[in-house]
Structure formats: C-alpha cells, structure tokens
Amino acid sequence: DVKVTQSSRYLVKRTGEKVFLECVQDMDHENMFWYRQDPGLGLRLIYFSYDVKMKEKGDIPEGYSVSREKKERFSLILESASTNQTSMYLCASNRRVGFGNQPQHFGDGTRLSIL
C-alpha cells in the first residue's frame, strides 16, 4: 500500500513564526503536492513538484514556499505564519507515468492553528 506520512497531525504556532510541514512517501512517486482544505472551499493546491528540486505554483502559493531535496520528501514552509493560514494541510503523491491519470494518494493531514 502507498504510504504518505505527514510529520504532525496537530500543530499550534504563533503569528510570525516560520513553520515547516514535512511529508514523506514510500512509493518512489515522482509527483508530490501540497493542498490546504478549508470548510466551504474544498481543496486548494498550494504547490506541487514533479521531480527533485523542481516546483510549480498552484492556485494559492502566496505566503508559502516548498523544498524537495530528495524524491521521497516534500516540505511546505510558511515563511511568516499568519492567522489566515490556520487550516488543514494535506500532502499527496502520485506516479508521473500515464499522462496524469494516476490517482493521488494523501496523507492524514496536519491541522495547523496559528495564534
């Protein structure tokens, strides 16, 4: 089974802090994604990466950055956390082959609260 592991299930941080969310997958997937999920807004793509050291902006990249130094690990960074970044953050991965029809597999999410 595909395993996508997010480092924390719950996290509480303060405004202005630099926050790191980590995600690791064990299936040698090329693509990795970061979403946030908010009530009434569904999933919104923040960033994705299709290879090591490669990254592409999603729909809402402002206030975030990412790092992919190794194939299995994709980190989301909140440069200076703000209260409007309080959300559920979801990491996903999939294989690149098949021209995008491969299903994405998700981690259990990190519920981040910014005080």
Added chain:
Amino acid sequence: DAKTTQPPSMDCAEGRAANLPCNHSTISGNEYVYWYRQIHSQGPQYIIHGLKNNETNEMASLIITEDRKSSTLILPHATLRDTAVYYCIVRVAGGSQGNLIFGKGTKLSVKP
C-alpha cells in the same frame, strides 16, 4: 474543466449495497472519473477510477454510463466504517498533472 454533481447526503443500512451517483455531463473524451472519500479528520482516500469501462477493485465498483455523462460508485456491503464524504472528480487535463478539484461530495451515513 468538467464539473460534477452529487446528492448532498445519502443513508444506507449496514450490510446493504450503497450506490452513490455522480453526474458529469460535460466530461471530455480523455478525462477520467475518480472517486475519493474522506472520513472525518483524515486525509482523502483514493477508491477507484475509470475512463469508459466499468471497474472493480477490493473496495468498490465503478459503473460508467455508455455516454460517460454519469457514473455510480457501488460499495457492495456497506459497513459503519464506510460513513464518510464521497467525492466524484473528473480529472483536470493540462500541464499541472494533478490539480484535483473536490466538490461538496455526498455525505454517506451507514446506519446499523
């Protein structure tokens, strides 16, 4: 991007089949239909996907109409653990390779 329409909620008795419908009348020829579910406070779980033919795996069956304008997810013997929000998604074509768009989904309640 093709949109999907699902009923907001459904009930199902434990042990019975749960049939979850989805309309996607604007689907284009190379777009797949995916189903995910999300149990409260967990990440979305992939269930099944298909293009034209019916598909079956260990979790569910997917029936796609011949004109591809609608589909049905079938959980053959629903259990209480199948209570979740079920999302029908048509895969966005294009260079991003993955921008999944989840609608509101169907909240399935399996009752004893």
